[in-house]
Amino acid sequence: MNNPSSAKFSLVPGILSALVCALLPALAVHAQGLRPVVPAQRLLGPAAAPAPAGATRQADYIVAVVNSEPITNTEVRVRLLRTEQQIAQQGLAMPPRREMVTQILDRMIIDKAQLQLAKTSGIRVEESAVEGAVETVARQNQITVEELRRRLRADGIDYNQFRSELRDEMLVSRLRQREVEPRVVVTEQDIDQFLAEQAGAGAATPEALNLAEILVPVPETATADQVSALQARAQQVVERARAGGDFAALALEFSGSATRSTGGQMGLRDVDRYPPLFVEAVKTLPVGGLAGPVRSGAGFHILKVIEKRQAGMPSMAITQTRARHILLRPSPQLSEAAAIEKLAGLRQQVVAGQADFAALARDNSEDASAKDGGDLGWAGPGLFVPEFENAMNGLAPNQISQPLVSRFGVHLIQVLERRNTQLSPREQRELARSVLRERKLGEAVALWAQEVRGRAYVEYREAPQ
Incomplete structure (x- = not known):
């Protein structure tokens, strides 16, 4: 493709792919379906009582200013809730709250500085592109646009605000493409060194995994009896898989995960990009092995090992x-x-x-x-x-x-x-080029983000609560 064909040997995500990845925390999309972030009014609870006479503190306040644009305490708290939901859904340990708030505020400052730069750089996103992005989000969650709008409305999220966030993500993505991708160069010497390192790494190199999953979702409000019934259903599914049942067909029939349409496969990735409980569950399994049911915050998972590789490089x-x-x-x-x-x-x-x-x-x-x-x-x-x-x-x-x-x-x-x-020697080199380009691109994006942050005027006000 000069399109996918010239995109051969490129692992750089597309705009919409990056967009959806960036927006998933805002949508809190997980195995049980689309769950938009809890609105600010729901997060903050009932409206505060009127302040006593002479009181100066308001219900909301500015915590930082980025190039004259404010970030409010409410915005930080909403982003915090999104992050906590995502961590819980992935079955990860929750970091200290104060540490999370600091990191979230830093991330919001960087995001705002990038968006400001995108808007002043002449980058535009057409209405048709935004509509296409909405359709893509709906399609990837296996619902219609009308159902997406209904779910957003049910959670108190304004559809126009949702589209505005999509547009902002696309603006920043286009800016990153323009400013960062030209910086990434992979030389033949880089490839030689990488292949030599892979050849000498042996079994000590951490594995990359491609896992398939079937998720039997457990609602947050489930009773103990309901949890037991869902666990029994998950056990029946894993027994059918062990008896020779087609895993992809079982995923299509039983899984509540967004991966059900691809046979449950989550894709080849380094182990640190999987939830630790998944990695622990399959670490001794061979390719084709099954694990589960494994319990997470989302429900009961049945896991199948599709592929194991040395981290960063496919097998021969x-x-x-x-x-x-x-x-x-x-x-x-x-x-x-x-x-x-x-x-x-x-x-x-x-x-x-x-x-x-x-x-x-x-x-x-x-x-x-x-x-x-x-x-x-x-x-x-x-x-x-x-x-x-x-x-x-x-x-x-x-x-x-x-x-x-x-x-x-x-x-x-x-x-x-x-x-x-x-793999032929030439194919090994091209795959190495792809791996190195993805790695260098990640490093370049991080460096560029810090450069944008360094050029911005940032004034800290009151600490977020």
Whole structure:
């Protein structure tokens, strides 16, 4: 892709992927579905009684000013609640509250400084892009836009404010792309050194894992009897899996996790990016092994080990996928929503046997692969941007995806076949390049964020409560 194909060997997340990741804390999306953050009025409790005569302290107050824009105590407390919800859902230990408040305020100062810079840098986000982002958030949570709006309204969250937050995240994402990505350079010497380190690391290198999960959700208000019944259901599911039941099918039938549509797979990542209780549960298991039910704040998890690797580098034996796609690029003449609608129509034609995918790709796709009927060739893990690869990996051979939004546009993907193969030396180097680029990009983003923070005028007022 010069689009996913030129994005081969790039692990840099797309705008919408980064957007959704950044917005998940605000939405508190977890295995039990979309749960927007508790509104400020619910967090702060009933309205405070009128202050005594002569009192100067108000219900809310400014804790910091960033380039003349305030951050209020209420904003800090709402962000704190979001963070606490996320930590609890992941089954992690809760840090000291005072430490969390300090870190959250620092993060909010950096975020505000970045947003201010984006707005003054001439970066714009079109209305169609915001609408596309809303549709993407709804689609990734397996609900309609109307259902998303209903759930937001039920939790007291203004839909226009929700869209405004989406726009802000997209502005900052575009700014980061423009200012940070050109800084990231991976040299041949970097690759040589990385491969040498991997070759000498051996078993001492921490493993990266790809786990699949089935989550039997436990509501926060569940009684002891309800918890016992849900645990028994989870035990029945794991017994069916151990008896040879198809894990992906079981995930589709029983799981309350957002990963159910991809067979429960959470994707290859370093162990420190998984909840510690997951890592502990599977640390002695071989590939294909099952663990659980494992209890977390979200419910009971059944885990399957899909893949184990040395951290940062795939094993020499990999599964490759041959896929093809049709790409439409949103433009002033074609909104993202219109592109999604058009691709949905093309998909229906192929599914109904009224058209050939390759012919439609040649006639419609705006990717360099169009001349080949959209064929992307054989691709191993990490060769496409994550949002494209995750969707592709969730498809069976001959299956066609729903329209998918990535940083390059809107795609329709069809998987043709899969095979197990050994990495060639050239492929090892390209994968190493991808790993190093992702690592360097993370470092560059962190450095750039501190630079933006250093250029901002910050005045601290009263400490947050």
